[in-house]
Amino acid sequence: MPTNAVALSRLLVAERLSLVRRLARIVGSESLAEDVTQSLYLRLQRLKDDPPILNQRSFLFRLASNLAVDYVRAEQSQARRNAEAHALLWAEPEALDPERTTASCLELARVLKAASSLPEPTRSIFRLHRFEGLRQSEVAARYGVSVTTVEKHVRRALAVLRKARDEG
Amino acid sequence: MTLPQQIDPVADQAGHWVVRLASGDIGAAELDAFKVWLADAPEHRAAFDRERALWQSLEGSKAAFASALPVPHRRVRKWARTVTPRRSLAAAAAAVIVAFLAPDVAVTLRADALAGTGEVRTITLPDGSTAMLDSGAAIAIRFGSAERRIDLLRGQAWFEVRHLDPRPFRVAALSGVTQDVGTAFEVSRGSDAVTIGVTQGVVRVTTPEGRNGVRLSVQQRARYAEGGMVHRLAPGMANSIAAWRRGLIVIDERPLSDAIAEVARYRAGPTLTFADTSGGAKISGVFRIAAPDEALEALAQMGGLRITSLPGGIVILRR
Numbered sequence: 059m060p061t062n063a064v065a066l067s068r069l070l071v072a073e074r075l076s077l078v079r080r081l082a083r084i085v086g087s088e089s090l091a092e093d094v095t096q097s098l099y100l101r102l103q104r105l106k107d108d109p110p111i112l113n114q115r116s117f118l119f120r121l122a123s124n125l126a127v128d129y130v131r132a133e134q135s136q137a138r139r140n141a142e143a144h145a146l147l148w149a150e151p152e153a154l155d156p157e158r159t160t161a162s163c164l165e166l167a168r169v170l171k172a173a174s175s176l177p178e179p180t181r182s183i184f185r186l187h188r189f190e191g192l193r194q195s196e197v198a199a200r201y202g203v204s205v206t207t208v209e210k211h212v213r214r215a216l217a218v219l220r221k222a223r224d225e226g
Numbered sequence: 227m228t229l230p231q232q233i234d235p236v237a238d239q240a241g242h243w244v245v246r247l248a249s250g251d252i253g254a255a256e257l258d259a260f261k262v263w264l265a266d267a268p269e270h271r272a273a274f275d276r277e278r279a280l281w282q283s284l285e286g287s288k289a290a291f292a293s294a295l296p297v298p299h300r301r302v303r304k305w306a307r308t309v310t311p312r313r314s315l316a317a318a319a320a321a322v323i324v325a326f327l328a329p330d331v332a333v334t335l336r337a338d339a340l341a342g343t344g345e346v347r348t349i350t351l352p353d354g355s356t357a358m359l360d361s362g363a364a365i366a367i368r369f370g371s372a373e374r375r376i377d378l379l380r381g382q383a384w385f386e387v388r389h390l391d392p393r394p395f396r397v398a399a400l401s402g403v404t405q406d407v408g409t410a411f412e413v414s415r416g417s418d419a420v421t422i423g424v425t426q427g428v429v430r431v432t433t434p435e436g437r438n439g440v441r442l443s444v445q446q447r448a449r450y451a452e453g454g455m456v457h458r459l460a461p462g463m464a465n466s467i468a469a470w471r472r473g474l475i476v477i478d479e480r481p482l483s484d485a486i487a488e489v490a491r492y493r494a495g496p497t498l499t500f501a502d503t504s505g506g507a508k509i510s511g512v513f514r515i516a517a518p519d520e521a522l523e524a525l526a527q528m529g530g531l532r533i534t535s536l537p538g539g540i541v542i543l544r545r
Contacts, residue, residue, distance in 0.1 A: 061517075063514070064513065064514065064517075064524060067511075067512045068511050070512075071510060071511065071512055103514070135254070136250075139252055139254060139257055142257060143246075143248070143252050143257060144247075146247055147244065147278055147282075148282065162283065165283075166287075169280070169283070169284070170287055171290075173284075173287070173291050174290050174291070174292075176291070177390070178293060178389060179389055181291050181293050182291075182293055185288060185291035185292070185293070187248070188248070188281075188284060188288075188291070189284075192250075193249065193251055194250060194251055195249075195250065195251050201426065202386070202410055202425070209249065212245055212248075212249075213241070213245055216241055216244070216245065216277075216280070217241070219280060219284075220241060220277070220280060223280060
């Protein structure tokens, strides 16, 4: 007899489309629903064989909606934190005096010159993150690397830019 | 002239917080820690304002960060990377493996790395790139000053290439070469043809027969035979390209005999089918590499076959 994990994985493959459609209604988009389906898949691989799961289809769909609801909750609190972080990062700084403004024009020129000489993939990763509005975790997913790696590239880029700014 | 820059720990901390605040992934405890830090000393506030101004000043200057490097379009599914393949079979099967690999002494002698039957092996290459070898695969590592070359001697392998190294990364199999232009891809060598699938980024596949070769990006696949041209194949699902590296055997709408052969590759013992399996329904399923016998049982059940297990890992499938 196939184990719970194998049987449910097979069921997942068979029911994938209807699962994704149902999850999309909870999480808001098909692409996010695909993500949840992937984590569902992972979860299934960890299932024990004891106790045996009798109604596999309803088990699968219940587990799927639980994961989707967890996902939405986590996303909502992350969104609140991101809004706060954004406000802290973008709050208007103190008024600048004209002398400093001139200085910062020169600084910016140096910074942008350094930017164009950033090595790859640091430059592309930084661009995606800073200018295309992708979270670090989203950049990581695109490149198939860890979030830590993305953060390392962002830090490296900023360190180069800072150095250029301070070198005047 | 200005004074040489001092290492300024407060500026570094401020830079760290800018990165974290911008990350989009900051945690609740971290956010609290930041507020404590910010309120802790006036110089923290000043340093933070300075680093924050740098971040803000970049607004509208995207062009300065432009590059020719292609950026992956598709999201790489997270689960594809978090399941580590199981290698537990390796030890138990070792004694049998030797016997079954023995005819292939030529390959074994040339190989720098081999994966045993039922084993998926992860190898870190000298430049930090990763190679994952599927059951029975063998590679020779030929890194020189001009190129990072891998000879795929047998089986299928998946590569994730580090880009900090300026030398091109190439995988040679039969008469053709696959060169990495982007990031991660699979090369699969059969007895007379080679199949390539891309999981991230871009590769270029060339054979002596084709002039410019074929450029493949995410999910695209191609195939060439010994001495032949490169042909594009229908794109695969990103999930099913090199599914074995996640410890999975993915069978998608294949005849029963193919499915059995696919699973048999992960078994240490011989798998014999004494039944006509043609004409049956196509089979789909996902199985664990670590449990090929369970997979066989499931396949037998789908195909209405009975299984007999004999000593020495021999399995016979019959009506």
